[in-house]
Amino acid sequence: MRRILGVTSIQGETAVPGDKSISHRAVMLSALAEGTTTINGFLAGADCLSTISCFRKLGISIEQDGERVVVDGKGWFGLKEPAEVLDTGNSGTTIRLMMGILSSQPFHTVLLGDESIARRPMKRVTVPLRQMKAKIDGREGGEYTPLSVRGGGLQAVEYHSPVSSAQVKSSVLLAGLQAEGTTVLYEPELSRDHTERMLRSFGVNIESFAGGVRVKGGQSLLSPGRIDVPGDISSAAFILAAAAIVPGSRILVKNVGVNPTRTGILDVLREMGARLVLHNEREVNGEPVADIELQYAPLTGIEIGGDVIPRLIDEVPIIAVLASQAQGQTVIRDAAELKVKETNRIDTVVGELTKMGASIEATEDGMVIRGRTPLHGAVCDSHGDHRIGMAMAVAGLIASEETVITNTESINVSFPGFFDVLQTISE
Numbered sequence: 001m002r003r004i005l006g007v008t009s010i011q012g013e014t015a016v017p018g019d020k021s022i023s024h025r026a027v028m029l030s031a032l033a034e035g036t037t038t039i040n041g042f043l044a045g046a047d048c049l050s051t052i053s054c055f056r057k058l059g060i061s062i063e064q065d066g067e068r069v070v071v072d073g074k075g076w077f078g079l080k081e082p083a084e085v086l087d088t089g090n091s092g093t094t095i096r097l098m099m100g101i102l103s104s105q106p107f108h109t110v111l112l113g114d115e116s117i118a119r120r121p122m123k124r125v126t127v128p129l130r131q132m133k134a135k136i137d138g139r140e141g142g143e144y145t146p147l148s149v150r151g152g153g154l155q156a157v158e159y160h161s162p163v164s165s166a167q168v169k170s171s172v173l174l175a176g177l178q179a180e181g182t183t184v185l186y187e188p189e190l191s192r193d194h195t196e197r198m199l200r201s202f203g204v205n206i207e208s209f210a211g212g213v214r215v216k217g218g219q220s221l222l223s224p225g226r227i228d229v230p231g232d233i234s235s236a237a238f239i240l241a242a243a244a245i246v247p248g249s250r251i252l253v254k255n256v257g258v259n260p261t262r263t264g265i266l267d268v269l270r271e272m273g274a275r276l277v278l279h280n281e282r283e284v285n286g287e288p289v290a291d292i293e294l295q296y297a298p299l300t301g302i303e304i305g306g307d308v309i310p311r312l313i314d315e316v317p318i319i320a321v322l323a324s325q326a327q328g329q330t331v332i333r334d335a336a337e338l339k340v341k342e343t344n345r346i347d348t349v350v351g352e353l354t355k356m357g358a359s360i361e362a363t364e365d366g367m368v369i370r371g372r373t374p375l376h377g378a379v380c381d382s383h384g385d386h387r388i389g390m391a392m393a394v395a396g397l398i399a400s401e402e403t404v405i406t407n408t409e410s411i412n413v414s415f416p417g418f419f420d421v422l423q424t425i426s427e
């Protein structure tokens with residue numbers, strides 16, 4: 001439980017922990033590559049630690065000391081059949097990407113997660129992986145955990161994913177790397193492309209084209225030796241949003257990943273009227289990185305939908321908070337995927353922000369927020385969802401009276417030290 005009080009402004013310079021999506025992939029690809037990889041800037045949050053624990057059970061030696069991880073890869077077929085169930089915790093990325101990797105392995109594995117994972121749909125990966133000839137079983141025909149995989153002997157597939165999901169895309173591509181033939185994955189809108197970029201830095205030949213991506217089977221991975229993970233733009237979003245709603249604020253968040261498949265939040269902040277500047281733009285391990293400066297300016301409501309949605313899907317809870325402080329109406333549509341995240345984020349955001357006095361309504365595929373509304377303190381619950389807990393904490397910075405957030409331990413999933421960072425930039 002945490003208590004949040006109103007602040008007068010958000011000021012200074014800060015940094016955020018490593019990118020969650022990139023940290024998972026760094027461990028996975030390093031474990032499957034030939035050679036030793038040192039990962040710097042690793043996100044030592046619960047989700048990425050679940051990925052490390054799964055690979056240790058698969059026989060890979062991994063040293064982890066805070067943000068530094070050393071993985072001793074033994075090549076794609078250096079994994080061994082685990083004697084224990086693989087626990088993926090709260091992490092959708094771990095379970096869905098592991099399903100793709102394990103589909104190529106000539107042995108049996110059982111995967112499980114927490115009660116949130118038990119509610120999340122898995123047919124989006126089990127359907128294409130079965131088409132590739134992996135033997136997968138699971139509750140309700142393979143829709144829910146526990147899941148079991150007996151892999152090996154994969155055939156390439158041409159798969160049209162019904163959802164724009166990087167987890168689905170990555171799972172199919174990872175399986176495709178060891179399938180016979182060329183695997184092609186089509187998606188309705190481009191989802192985050194960290195897997196494609198990182199595979200290239202491991203020497204894999206993979207071709208992105210408008211509408212999809214193609215990979216030939218039988219390719220091995222060679223460690224680049226070192227991977228530097230940039231700060232997570234999805235974590236930076238909470239800090240930037242805090243400065244965007246507290247008048248007089250100015251913040252610089254250093255070393256943030258600004259991959260264009262992730263920067264929908266920056267587009268939204270700009271369109272709403274925040275003053276945003278990117279400094280020191282550079283490329284690290286094939287990923288664009290920059291320092292992001294935001295200065296407060298009054299916000300106005302906007303319409304958000306279509307192909308920007310996958311580029312900001314994890315930022316919708318904090319965008320709802322921004323919208324409550326923007327003049328006029330904000331409409332978020334085409335975001336039904338929010339219903340199958342760590343919680344049903346349409347319901348949890350609407351429910352919690354309503355408690356603080358926001359004017360917000362759920363729709364079939366998003367929400368409508370009318371601003372600008374003064375918020376008041378309330379007792380808010382994270383529902384065990386890190387991004388809901390952080391969004392409500394940021395809302396608490398401008399609320400009258402104290403806001404109490406319960407179940408804040410979930411924030412460790414993606415942003416350990418969140419409250420300390422908030423404290424150091426609050427005045």
Ligand code: S3P
Binds near residue numbers: 020166
């Ligand atoms: C992720 C992909 C997204 C995102 C999640 C991380 C990834 O999920 O919401 O936090 O690392 O591939 P979907 O693939 O389900 O859209």
